[in-house]
Every structure is written in C-alpha cells, then in structure tokens.
Amino acid sequence: MSAPTQVTEPHVSRVGDYLAGALTGALTAFAVRATIGPQWDMVLAMLVGMAVGMLVHMTLLLLLIPLLGTFEVMMPGAIIGMYGGMLFGMRDAMQQAYVPMSTALEVGALFGLLVVLGIRWWDRQLRGVVFARPHSPRVS
Amino acid sequence: MPFTAREKWDWLSLTYDLMTFGEDRRQGAEKRRLFTKVQGRTLLVAVGTGNDLKYLPPDCKLIAIDISPRMIQRARINARRAGGNIRLVLTDAERLGFADQAFDTVLTVCTFCSIPNPVQGLQELYRVLKPGGTLLMFEHVRSKIGLFALILDFMTFLTRKFGPDLNRDTVGSVLQAGFRLQREENVYLDIVKAIEAVK
Numbered sequence: 001m002s003a004p005t006q007v008t009e010p011h012v013s014r015v016g017d018y019l020a021g022a023l024t025g026a027l028t029a030f031a032v033r034a035t036i037g038p039q040w041d042m043v044l045a046m047l048v049g050m051a052v053g054m055l056v057h058m059t060l061l062l063l064l065i066p067l068l069g070t071f072e073v074m075m076p077g078a079i080i081g082m083y084g085g086m087l088f089g090m091r092d093a094m095q096q097a098y099v100p101m102s103t104a105l106e107v108g109a110l111f112g113l114l115v116v117l118g119i120r121w122w123d124r125q126l127r128g129v130v131f132a133r134p135h136s137p138r139v140s
Numbered sequence: 141m142p143f144t145a146r147e148k149w150d151w152l153s154l155t156y157d158l159m160t161f162g163e164d165r166r167q168g169a170e171k172r173r174l175f176t177k178v179q180g181r182t183l184l185v186a187v188g189t190g191n192d193l194k195y196l197p198p199d200c201k202l203i204a205i206d207i208s209p210r211m212i213q214r215a216r217i218n219a220r221r222a223g224g225n226i227r228l229v230l231t232d233a234e235r236l237g238f239a240d241q242a243f244d245t246v247l248t249v250c251t252f253c254s255i256p257n258p259v260q261g262l263q264e265l266y267r268v269l270k271p272g273g274t275l276l277m278f279e280h281v282r283s284k285i286g287l288f289a290l291i292l293d294f295m296t297f298l299t300r301k302f303g304p305d306l307n308r309d310t311v312g313s314v315l316q317a318g319f320r321l322q323r324e325e326n327v328y329l330d331i332v333k334a335i336e337a338v339k
Contacts, residue, residue, distance in 0.1 A: 009166045016162075058298075069163035071280065071331050078291040123329050131324040 016068045017076070017116050024060055024080045025112025026105045028053045032088040033104050038096040040089075049089020050082055057081030076119045080112045087111070145256060148302065149208035156189050156211070164191060170327050171195045171249065171278055174334045178276065180244025183268060185233050185261075186251035187211065190218030193226065202226045203243075205233065233261045241270045249278045252313065253304035262317030269339045275319055277335040282307035284330055292331070311335060 032049045040048075057077040064073040088108065091099065099107075172195040180201070187193070187204035188211050196202065204219070204226060206212050212228050219226040231237055233255055246265045255261040265275060283289045292307040299306060311324060311333070319337035327334055 013162070013166050065162065066158050066160075067162045069166050069328075070159075071328055072162070072166065074295060075288060075291065075329065075331075078295070079287070082291075119329075126326050126330050127328070129323065129325045130330070131321060133322050 013068060013072070014120075017072060017120065018113055020060070020064050020068055020073060021076050021080060021112035021116030022109040023112070024057060024077050025084055025108040025110070025115070027060065027108070028056045028081055028084045029088050029104045029108025029111075030101075031056050032085055033092055033096070033101060036089050036092040036096070038093070040093040042090050042093045045089040045093035046086045047089075049085040049087070049092070051085070053081035053083075053085020053088070054078070055081075056085075076112075076116045079119070080115050084108065084111050084115075145254065146207050146209075149206070149254070150210040152303065153189060153208055153210040153214055156214075157191055160191065167278075167327060167332065168195060170334065174276055174278055174336075175247070177274065177336065178245050178247060179274070181242070182245040182247060183236075183238070183243045183265075185246065185248045185265065186254070187215045187228065188249075190215030190222070190228075192249050193218050193222040196222065196224070198224055200224055200226075203229060203238075205229045205231045205236070207232050234264055236264050236268055238268045240267055241273075242268050243273060244270055245274050245276060247276045250280060250304070252277070252279050252310045253306065253308055258308060258310065258313040259316050262313055262319070266318050266339055271339055273339050274322075275314070275335075275337040275339070277310070277314070277333075277337075278327075279310045279335060280306065280332045281310045281330075288329060288331065 031052045035052050036045045036049060057080065060077060061073055088104070171192060175195045176197060178197060178200055182200055182202045184202055184204040187206045190204070193204070202225065204215065206215065209230055212230050215228055219228060233251070234257060246269050252258045252261065269275065282292050289307065296306045311321065314335060314337050315321060319339060321335070321337050323336040325334040
C-alpha cells in the first residue's frame with residue numbers, strides 16, 4: 001500500500017458527511033426510543049433496535065445519496081443504523097427511565113459523528129495506489 | 141417493476157443525474173485524472189446520460205455505447221455540450237457490433253456493477269481492443285474488509301432488482317477475461333477504484 005493520495009473532495013461534502021452522520025445517529029436514537037419499551041428483554045431490544053436502525057438508515061439513503069454520494073452515505077449510515085440501533089436498543093431496555101430523550105438524541109448524534117470520523121480516517125489509510133507495474137507511471 | 145436490463149436503465153435514466161449529483165461533485169476530479177490516459181480511438185461502455193463526457197480530453201475520438209435508448213437520448217445533449225468527436229451507439233456491451241481490435245482504449249465508468257455477465261462483457265472488450273490497448277475503468281467493487289463487504293452484500297440483495305450490484309469482484313473479472321493489470325487505485329475506501337489494464 002502506498003501513501004494516501006491527496007484528497008480533492010469539496011469542503012461542503014466533508015461537512016455534509018458529518019451532518020449526515022449526526023442526523024442518522026439522532027434519528028436512529030429517536031426511532032429506537034419510540035419503539036423499545038423499558039422492560040423489554042435485552043436481546044430482543046438489541047435485535048429490534050438493529051432492524052429499526054437499518055430502516056432509518058435506508059430511508060435516509062434516498063435523501064442523502066443525491067447530495068453526498070452513494071458509498072459515502074451508505075458505509076457510515078449502515079454502521080450507525082446497525083450498531084447504533086443495537087446499542088441504543090439495549091440502553092433503552094435497561095435505562096430508559098434514567099436517560100431523557102434529549103440526552104438519547106445527543107448521544108445518537110455523537111455516535112454518528114464518531115462513526116463518520118472513523119470511516120473518513122479509514123478512507124485516508126486505504127486511498128491511493130494498491131498495485132502498479134513498475135513501468136506504469138504514478139499520477140498524483 | 142422493470143425486468144430486462146434495457147427496461148431497468150430506461151427507468152433509471154429519469155433519476156440518474158439526480159442520484160449521482162453528489163458523487164459527481166466528489167469524484168469528478170478523480171475521473172478527469174483517469175481520463176487523461178485515454179488515447180486514440182476510444183470506446184466508452186455504458187455512457188449513461190453522458191454526464192462523464194465532460195471529463196474527457198477535448199481531442200478524444202470516441203464511440204460511446206449504452207443498452208438503454210432513453211440514456212442515449214439524454215447523452216446526446218451532453219455529447220453536444222462536450223463537443224469533440226463523439227458518436228453514440230445503442231448496443232449491448234456483451235455483444236458489441238464492432239470488429240476485432242478496433243479500439244486503442246476502452247473506458248468504463250460504473251458499468252461492471254450492472255453488466256449481467258461481467259466476464260463475458262470484459263472478454264468482449266478484450267476482443268475489440270487492439271493488442272497493447274488499454275482498458276481504463278472507474279468502478280465500485282466488493283470491499284475486502286469484512287464489515288464493509290457485509291453491508292455491500294446486504295444492500296445488493298435490495299438493489300439488484302432495480303439497480304446495480306454492489307458486491308462484484310471486478311478486478312478478478314478483468315484478470316479472468318485475459319487482461320494484464322497495470323494499476324489499481326482506491327478512490328474511496330477499497331470500494332471505488334480506478335483500474336488500468338492492458339490487452
């Protein structure tokens with residue numbers, strides 16, 4: 001793997017990625033809170049939370065893909081929906097009475113931001129030439 | 141619900157530019173960088189609405205094909221805007237009506253996610269390419285990272301009926317079709333790639 005190439009994406013797309021992540025996280029937290037009851041079995045809450053998170057993610061895909069690009073929305077969005085939904089589901093089954101909705105939304109948005117940050121970092125590590133024959137000139 | 145590839149892409153032509161607007165803004169520079177390697181008589185496979193024609197060098201001698209009449213209809217407008225020597229042809233990439241060794245360069249942009257039999261399609265490109273000719277591809281493929289691959293497999297289950305597959309091993313198909321890989325570059329994660337191969 002070579003050093004990552006220079007990133008040429010517009011600034012607005014970069015900001016959009018973080019806003020989309022925060023929105024997906026907050027909406028997942030809201031939808032899971034609206035679905036999971038405080039006395040639910042934790043395993044069931046985790047599975048239902050994951051399903052709800054994926055539904056939120058797929059709905060937002062249709063809105064966000066035209067603005068930000070297919071994979072740039074799909075990869076963080078699916079992780080936020082899937083894993084966020086599972087975590088929020090377990091949390092809401094155990095601690096719903098102690099965590100107000102506003103805090104749940106903030107945690108959801110923060111989770112979304114962190115996932116986007118992680119994926120963007122991962123992208124920087126992977127970006128660039130992975131294979132080139134010696135006589136194939138590198139264009140940077 | 142559309143059934144054939146032609147019908148599917150006729151339908152998608154209505155929203156194609158809207159759905160790829162964000163992608164175009166992000167990846168346009170990368171496409172332009174790859175397209176600078178276009179040389180001689182060039183075949184662009186699956187021109188779509190012709191949105192990528194603006195990234196081609198102005199002196200390019202191009203034949204652009206697509207399976208969808210509606211896509212070709214929209215591409216005519218963008219071809220006129222791009223200027224240059226561009227001819228649009230309605231044909232199937234798996235059964236090209238061109239002579240053997242007719243092109244110096246073959247170019248594909250997000251094409252091999254949709255060709256029903258990718259190896260057969262690439263073998264057809266191999267046939268029409270001159271010996272030593274270059275295949276340039278800007279494609280998305282299945283990630284080698286388990287977490288991303290799982291997401292792409294799941295999403296393909298949903299998208300296959302009305303759009304592209306998201307989990308193809310296009311680099312593997314290029315090699316299977318007989319090309320020699322010259323260069324592979326990740327554009328986004330290890331999913332969107334610029335690929336160069338020679339006959």
